Amino acid sequence: SQTIHQWPATLVQPVGSPLSLECTVEGTSNPNLYWYRQAAGRGLQLLFYSVGIGQISSEVPQNLSASRPQDRQFILSSKKLLLSDSGFYLCASRRDTNEQFFGPGTRLTVL
Amino acid sequence: DAKTTQPPSMDCAEGRAANLPCNHSTISGNEYVYWYRQIHSQGPQYIIHGLKNNETNEMASLIITEDRKSSTLILPHATLRDTAVYYCIVRSYNNAGNMLTFGGGTRLMVKP
Numbered sequence: 337s338q339t340i341h342q343w344p345a346t347l348v349q350p351v352g353s354p355l356s357l358e359c360t361v362e363g364t365s366n367p368n369l370y371w372y373r374q375a376a377g378r379g380l381q382l383l384f385y386s387v388g389i390g391q392i393s394s395e396v397p398q399n400l401s402a403s404r405p406q407d408r409q410f411i412l413s414s415k416k417l418l419l420s421d422s423g424f425y426l427c428a429s430r431r432d433t434n435e436q437f438f439g440p441g442t443r444l445t446v447l
Numbered sequence: 448d449a450k451t452t453q454p455p456s457m458d459c460a461e462g463r464a465a466n467l468p469c470n471h472s473t474i475s476g477n478e479y480v481y482w483y484r485q486i487h488s489q490g491p492q493y494i495i496h497g498l499k500n501n502e503t504n505e506m507a508s509l510i511i512t513e514d515r516k517s518s519t520l521i522l523p524h525a526t527l528r529d530t531a532v533y534y535c536i537v538r539s540y541n542n543a544g545n546m547l548t549f550g551g552g553t554r555l556m557v558k559p
Contacts, residue, residue: 340490372549379534380491380549426490438490 338363340439342427348445355400355414357442359427362408367431369410371402374424374441386410422446451535456554459529465522467553469535472516478538480511482520484531485552491534494520525557 339362349355361367368387372380382395384402392402399418403411410427427439452470459465471480479498483491495502495509497518502509508521522529532552 379551382548424488428490435493435496436491438492441488441490443488 338367338429338431338437340427340429340437342425342439342442344442345440346443346445348447349417350447351419352416355412355417355421355444357412357425357427357444359410359412359439360408361410361429364408364429364431366407367429369404370428370430370436371410371412372426372428374426376423380426384412417446419446450548451537451550453533453535453550453553455551456556458556458558459522459525461527461557461559462524465520465525465529465555465557467520467522467533467535467555468517469519470517471535471537474515474537480509480515480518481536481538482507482509483534483536483549484529485534486528486531491549494533525555527557527559529555530557531555 341360343358368385370385371383373383374380383400384392384394386392386404389404389407392404399421400412400414412425414421422445425442425444428436430436479496481496482494484494485491495504495507497509497511499511501511509518511518532554534549534552536549
């Protein structure tokens, strides 16, 4: 089965600072990859998805961007963080089956 | 993808069956019903999915009404470790991005 790694696990950043969250996938190749954000007490919101290297689709306009430099690597970035960027960020992968496998998440607090 | 409606919270006694309802009245013919759960501060975990027929696996059973406008997730013998937020999602199998649209879910509290 697939294993999703995310780091860092927690992050506290000041407003206006840059961001880079990394997600890597083991146990599969050419997966569809996804970034979700979960604000406190709310459901998950899909931010980006990628069906292949260099292919990124954005679901909502925002302060964030995503990149997929390698088949099993998915990066979430920002040039200048906003307070509203705080949340729990989840990376997910899907390949062949109907399931999406989720990583452990990164909890970002912007102060 | 069709939207879903779930009660925001439910309680269940340990050892009893937990029945979590979901309404998806605008579901279309090619959309599957998926259930995920999320234990606090962890990533969501896949539970089960179905199209028309009832489904059962080692975790749960999924009952879908004949008109497919609603479904029920059944945890036959709830344990304290089943306390989590349960998400009901409908999506098209052929959706290019195979995206999951999560709503607010149902917060299930299993009590001793």
